Amino acid sequence: MTAPHFTVQTDMLVVTWTDGTITHFPTIWLRDNCPSGLHPETHERLLDLLAIDETPVLISAALDGDFAVLEYEDAHVSHMPIALMSAHRPGRRTDDAGDVSAQLWRADLGILGIPRHISATIMTDDQALNTWMRDTATFGLTxxxxxQDRIDAGIDVAERIGFLRTTNFGTTFEVINKPDPNNLAYTSVALPLHTDLPNQEVPPGYQFLHCLANEAKGGGSLFADGFAMAEDLRAEDPEAFRLLCETPIPFRFSDHDADIKVHRPVITLGAFGHVIEIRYNAHLAGIFDMSAKIMPAYYRAYRAYMAKTRDPKYRINFRLKAGEMVVFDNRRVLHGRDSFDPSTGFRHLHGCYVDRGEFFSRLRLLEKEISIAKTS
Amino acid sequence: MTAPHFTVQTDMLVVTWTDGTITHFPTIWLRDNCPSGLHPETHERLLDLLAIDETPVLISAALDGDFAVLEYEDAHVSHMPIALMSAHRPGRRTDDAGDVSAQLWRADLGILGIPRHISATIMTDDQALNTWMRDTATFGLTxxxxxQDRIDAGIDVAERIGFLRTTNFGTTFEVINKPDPNNLAYTSVALPLHTDLPNQEVPPGYQFLHCLANEAKGGGSLFADGFAMAEDLRAEDPEAFRLLCETPIPFRFSDHDADIKVHRPVITLGAFGHVIEIRYNAHLAGIFDMSAKIMPAYYRAYRAYMAKTRDPKYRINFRLKAGEMVVFDNRRVLHGRDSFDPSTGFRHLHGCYVDRGEFFSRLRLLEKEISIAKTS
Incomplete structure (x- = not known):
């Protein structure tokens, strides 16, 4: 293996890597990321970016072991780790243990295709926790x-990941039929497929629904991969897909204690054009307010997505048993349930949320911990 | 005042309002919002949008008191409240008590221009709470x-609005100099103007910093209106403004217990083109990773915004006294502090956050309550 090769331009260092690929590093970037600019304790940046020139003039670059020694016209000398430069090539995504590729699924995944994990193992073994979390991020559903048959058993599992997301419904919630319900979830009627709380700036990330009892007639659960439905729509009807990505619609929830609303599109794309969020909830969608010019086309697009949520091609139905907990990405996987007859038995789910931020933070820390354990 | 006038088209109702303005209501919208489709208890929608035609055919429209009576070819008859139709004209923003226009400010606002409110009044009087909250939303700073001289006095004021936002730093936090700090805030060094936690998907909304003691030499507070700096940049250098709006940059915080990162732009625009969020934190900005092609231009844009944060034209400096609390929109107003000498006295701020969702929910409920009180 030969060493990377440096070509000095006054405003740019051109690096030819050993595999022949070439990266351009503007000198302002090299100076901005000079290792001399970090706080020794907090590792936050201390460098005053305004104290350096807009275009620092690079004079020479030489390899010294694992470092590039860079000399500038203003007499500054940087010792840049080659590993840092290689990991942070401009224009390229850096490796991130929190980047988990979604594996899209449809009905043919089947209930047997949904990954199953054992509570006690998750609670005690970090490697098992990591594997379960990766499955949950990959499929959006496990x-x-x-x-254990106690109200907080599911919460304990969720808190292995991180702290719970509080919403206007509290930090934990009971899905049972209640008198004077403020939400259809708290009745016994069927709930068509939906995502929770699309009326929030950031809807809750991962949802945990621990089944404590499911003795009533009916009450089966439904799930569908909202990303798969979106990608199929993109392939079949790009114009409908575009409208669902570009048109914010109002979502609103209002009761005695809260009145929370936002305008957001049904489909949100990430920086690389892939779907990163679905907001779909027929009950909480407000009165559409796009211009009348695009409204009929928008309704067509919206109904096309809606039709997919009814299509058996996408739905997995199963009956949760006491002692089981479904865990799903509420910003990806739609959930619903059949109606049930409360006179025939008790149905009780205990739920909570952990946001994506905490989830992926934990995944990064676990990965670090596990890779340290492996090498020591 | 004459009545609105209806013109029936098969796929559209055209309404000429008494002021002469004209609104087009596509029939699919009229059917989607027919009042017959709401759950009697939860007021969530029950209508199955797929059960109606893509383009319902309207046959007749007639005014009946406060209602439009609409007859369709499929024999459905709607009684649409005129008030609902008027409030929800397609293409027009509906009135929202949570829409508060930002009043931009610069140094010439002066410390005397920052609205001041009395804690005890806010705690007991909903009208005073409403007025304070509207000032806070308007100026982004009060x-x-x-x-009272007790640790939770500021938290109590914040909780008059809603529940607190939990972050990896906890639900409340102490700004004092600590041994083994995981954040520069917990040292005694100067903190240049910044927004908190831009590494979160949604950075905390409103921040509350209750000063319990400020006896050390130094430790003055700085504030600047991030929206004003952004709007001035838009006027002076539209290309820099555009780059700051369109280029996501990495923000990251990492310690023993958390590793949280996102890519987001420094400036985020709302649906109507106005600035709705600033993320600016030199310490938590990660290593820039846009392509080398736009990188030098991006650095120029970023430094142009950075230069504004140093410009006295935008900064208000003052010294918080024990018993005072600053409240500011952390996604708009940048905050900072001068370094202080911990050997000369104690400096202690107690802080928490309430997110925008809870804040504007409370504002909508207060407005409703106050308007009911007025009319009864």
């Missing part, structure tokens, strides 16, 4: 089994 | 005075 089942945790053999939970 | 001062609450005469807080």
């Amino acid at each position: 089942i945790v089994e053999h939970l | 001062i609450v005075e005469h807080l």
